[in-house]
Amino acid sequence: MVKVAESPENKSSSTVQEMQLPFEKMGLRIGDPLHLEGVDHGGRYHVKLIGYAPGQGLIVSMPVVDGKQVLLKKDRPFTVRSMARTSVFAFNSFIKHVAMQPFPHLFLEYPKELIAVEVRNASRLKVELPSMVTSDFDAGTGEWPKEAVITDISKSGAGVKSVESLGALGDEIKLQFLVSVSGISKTFKISAVIRNKTLLDPGELPYKYTYGLQYLGLSDAAKIVLTGYIYELQAQDY
Template identity: 25%
Template sequence: MKFEDLKLTYGYPLQLQLNNSAGQPERFSCRLIGCMPGRSILLSVPRASGKLLRFRAGQKMVVRMMVDNGIGIFASIVEAQTAEPYPILHVSYPEQVSFKGIRGATRVNVDLPIQVKNLSAINEEMVSGVIADISISGARMELPEPIGEIGDKIRVSARVTVLNMERDLIVEAIIRSRLERSTQETDKNLPAVYGVEFTEEDEERRLLLCAYVFGQIVDDQQLTPT
């Protein structure tokens, strides 16, 4: 796929991945400012702790973006970083963009602390646990004690990070299955494992859920600079 085929609008959010001095991957958020097809792409300069980051010419990176029903990925090289009239990062124009489609059932492993309330129960007690894997349509919950029965309506709350911003994610779901514990879940003393389907109707909450899941899928991709 060609970069221009993506038809990204200016201001579109992108993610840059580079290796730090220790060789460990680091990820930063930025936005598309413009491009010269076949020449270069212009990006906003990412910030860390409120300060603009400095990039050097020749530095290699991987650029990712969420598009439609998938993730676009390409390798690039820093050409220059300018400060006037405003900070711009110039990176090389890709010959090709790899595309990985994401289905609604695509799951990604996470270890997300959650609070769960059974809305079908009389007492509606809160139980703490974790989500082990998640998709935009459902999740696998691991809890230290049973929360309800198949068909019960629950509310799941978590603190998530999307594009370096922390948000409270609250979604309603239905318990669809009681799952067999894995060896790891047994070792962690998590006797209650459930498969749940998200049924949240609020549009803002669904958007935040999708943004979090897609972000986790992007982070899970193993393509790194070489």
């Protein structure tokens, strides 16, 4: 059973729609990243899908941290997150078997229930996230870092307001801010390019500028964390 929740911009009178949809219909491909979040005593690990047997289990790679494989224990429970097509999804599972031959891998319990939420690139959610902004380029805007506030966020970009100028159209900047996914806080760093810049009205003081940013080169791990964060923001409306 998969619960498919519509995004806020597409909500009907029923915000959560249950429908029969096997895990294999989610559109995951071999090699796609999965994000494991420890249920018992924390821990976050990035793995890749190796294969699955419908109704039986998933085979994923052994997590690697700082270039070393992390040996996880059998029966340890996890929340598994990933994304496929335009949806981010999550399900509870546990490690049924740990194998080192013929290559290191984990065998996970097949999901009995999976929650999927559609997250469209254009869907921007209102937030108020303090951030620090830096740049590798001399844009003639003074010293770095600078303080800013993220006012909306999506899978592909963000809106930001600031007191000081962060640059001009086409300039590349780096954002650093704190997000919380499943109760775990993580410092998030994103490179972005300025796509639009607007001078705010005096009524918006102390902020003088607002920017539309497009992300650059998000890693698979960053995409999963970001979509997980957006999923939880959307879930607050259900």
